[in-house]
Structures are given as C-alpha cells and as structure tokens.
Amino acid sequence: MYPDAAQVEALLAQCGHARYVWNLGHEQRAAYRPGRGPTPGYHEQARQLTEARAEHAWLAAGSQIVQQQALRDLDQAWRNFFNGTHRRPGFRRQGVHEGFRIVGPAASRVRQDNGRWASVLVPKVGWVRFRRSRPVPAAKSYRVRRDRAGRWHIAFAAIPDPIGPPGTGSVVGVDRGVAVSAALSTGELLFCPGLRPGEVKRLRWLQRRAARARRGSNRRGRIKGQIARLKAREADRRRDWVEKTSTGLARRYDVIRVEELNIRGMTRSARGTVAAPGRNVAGKAGLNRGILAHGWGLLVRRLEQKAPGRVERVPAAYTSQRCSACGHTAPGNRESQAVFRCVACGHTAHADVNAAVNIAAGRAVTARGGMALAVPANREPQQHELLFG
Numbered sequence: 001m002y003p004d005a006a007q008v009e010a011l012l013a014q015c016g017h018a019r020y021v022w023n024l025g026h027e028q029r030a031a032y033r034p035g036r037g038p039t040p041g042y043h044e045q046a047r048q049l050t051e052a053r054a055e056h057a058w059l060a061a062g063s064q065i066v067q068q069q070a071l072r073d074l075d076q077a078w079r080n081f082f083n084g085t086h087r088r089p090g091f092r093r094q095g096v097h098e099g100f101r102i103v104g105p106a107a108s109r110v111r112q113d114n115g116r117w118a119s120v121l122v123p124k125v126g127w128v129r130f131r132r133s134r135p136v137p138a139a140k141s142y143r144v145r146r147d148r149a150g151r152w153h154i155a156f157a158a159i160p161d162p163i164g165p166p167g168t169g170s171v172v173g174v175d176r177g178v179a180v181s182a183a184l185s186t187g188e189l190l191f192c193p194g195l196r197p198g199e200v201k202r203l204r205w206l207q208r209r210a211a212r213a214r215r216g217s218n219r220r221g222r223i224k225g226q227i228a229r230l231k232a233r234e235a236d237r238r239r240d241w242v243e244k245t246s247t248g249l250a251r252r253y254d255v256i257r258v259e260e261l262n263i264r265g266m267t268r269s270a271r272g273t274v275a276a277p278g279r280n281v282a283g284k285a286g287l288n289r290g291i292l293a294h295g296w297g298l299l300v301r302r303l304e305q306k307a308p309g310r311v312e313r314v315p316a317a318y319t320s321q322r323c324s325a326c327g328h329t330a331p332g333n334r335e336s337q338a339v340f341r342c343v344a345c346g347h348t349a350h351a352d353v354n355a356a357v358n359i360a361a362g363r364a365v366t367a368r369g370g371m372a373l374a375v376p377a378n379r380e381p382q383q384h385e386l387l388f389g
Helices: 005-030 042-055 064-083 197-212 218-252 281-293 296-306 351-360
Strands: 098-103 110-112 117-122 126-131 141-146 152-158 171-176 182-184 255-260 311-315 339-341 348-350 363-365 371-373 384-388
Touching (some): 005 042, 005 141, 171 296, 171 351, 197 218, 339 351
Antiparallel strands (some): 152 384, 339 348
C-alpha cells in the first residue's frame, strides 16, 4: 500500500486502537484463576467496548469495525489455543504488531484505478491505493499491516483454487536441509536465496553500530530501520522462492512426500536456565537461524495448500543413514554433510539426494529395522491471504 502522510497517521491510529483493545481484552482473559468465575467472553467484552467508546472520545474517534474485530480475533485465538492447534496468545507491542482486520461489507469496497493501481476504502482513513500485482479476489475480509521496515501491506483473505495434478503418477521426495534448502529424489538441488555477501557485510556493520547507539535515540531508530529493511529484503526473497518452488512441485508431481519434522522443537533455544545452563548455545543459535532462513515450515505449508491431499509426511528417522540402493542402515554410511557412501554395497550419492529417495519411497527405517509408512497430510481446505503491496 502507498498511503500519503495523513493516511499513514490515520492508519497508525487504527493500529493503536486495535492493539489497545486486544491487550485490554487479553489481560481480562489471562487473569483467570480457578474459583473466581469465568472470564468475560466476546459478547461481554463487546458490551464493555461500547461503554468505553461512549466514555472516551479518543477511542470513539476510531473505527468500531476495527475494534470489534480485534476482540473477535482475540476470541478466536483463545479458542485455537484451547483446541490445541495454536500457541497461547500474548500481548501485542507497538512497532511489532502494527495492523488490523476489516470484515464484512466494508471489505468489498475496492475500486480499480487503472491497469496497475487500485484503491481500497479503509474505514476512518479513506481511499488508500495499492499496487495491483494480481486480480483482486472477491474476499470477505482483508488485513492491513505495517512491517518493521515501514512498508504497508494489504492482504485479502481468499481460498484460491488448488493446483491440479499432472496425472502421470509421478512421486517425488523432498529432503530439507541447511546447506541445501531442498533436495529432490530426482537429483535436483534447490537453494533458497538470502542476502548477498555485500548485504551480509552491511548487516553486520549496522548491527555493530546499533549495539553502540544509545537506547531510545534517533540514531538508534534510524539504524534499526535500516536493519529492518535488509531483513525484509531477505524475507521477501525467501517467500518468493517458496511460492515458485511449491507451485512447480505441485504442477510436476502427483504425490509429494516430505519428512515429518517438529520444526518448533528443533529451533528451540539451548540457553537453558540459570541453575542448568545450556551447552554450545552459540552453535545451536546458528543452526536455528539456518533452519528458519531456509523456510522449512513455509514450504510444506504452501505445498499442502496448493496440492491438498497430495502431500504425505514420512517419519524422518534414519532417512539420512539408510542406503537407497540396498537398504543397509548405519551411521557410517554418511561420510560428511554432502557425501553418502554405503559401507555394505559401496553405493555413492549426494547425502541429501539419497535421503530424498528414501522419503520418496514413502517409508523410513525404525531403530529395529521395521518400516514406518507415510501419513497423508490434512486435506481440509484452508483460508489463504493474497498479499498486495
């Protein structure tokens, strides 16, 4: 989105109202203690919001749609937490969680200005233009968000049509790694683009400057903005690579098999506690950054959304130690990160490609030599967001 100066001020005010309502409602729900009765639900909090708007003029100046939707989102977040599908919701911070959602008839007020530009009518803000990089879907809601680099985005919630299979019966295995982002059982090695060497050098220089700058100073704020722009550039390249790679795989193969990985557990910090401090913390932190930088979770999530019912998860145990030629499993088969040489039959291959071939077979060897079959991914339709600048 490309709002003018007055619209930016109005959008930030709407973000502040949504964040205030969310945090106040979250404080009420998080204060629950056994024996004190139930915490207020959405309808009770909506009633309290009406009273607060009548009492405070600054809150009444904002959009009631934005504030009520913040309470609805909070209610849904708690429902997801209690259902075990999402993490526990937390408080929203200024500068980090800048955004709000519009639902209902107000979300359909979009006009096309020309072949490149369109505008959306944001309540209490006016017509805000955005670059029309793709056809605008008939969505019932949209989200306005400001990232840390200061860029405004609008995302229309829609359910796009899934990508149809080629119908050739082809199966591919995908092994995700840090040195190689994704290795296919066909022998292809895919690499997720990141920052260039010059950009990495500049990022480290800016981080050193930020460490020496005084907290709260304008200088530190400018440096943090420059760092955020570099980080946003890296994230944009990762998302672009994931979209192109997932679309290509969905179009080329009927069945796509991936490892079943607990990425959240794999990327947990190794710092430990004061009483029991962790070991090799710096090395584990570097591994965590590498895993997150290659978009492991995003790639599989987009594959499941674009090819529903055609993505299968295979147990990851021993896929990197099993020989894809003879089936012999031993830790010594993998000589290094990139070289696989079977100690039984002498089969040699790229280690990641060998693991991808095992994944494509749809099974992984267990500790006792048994076979664990692949598990189809969830086939339920999901709601996606089409992002516009």
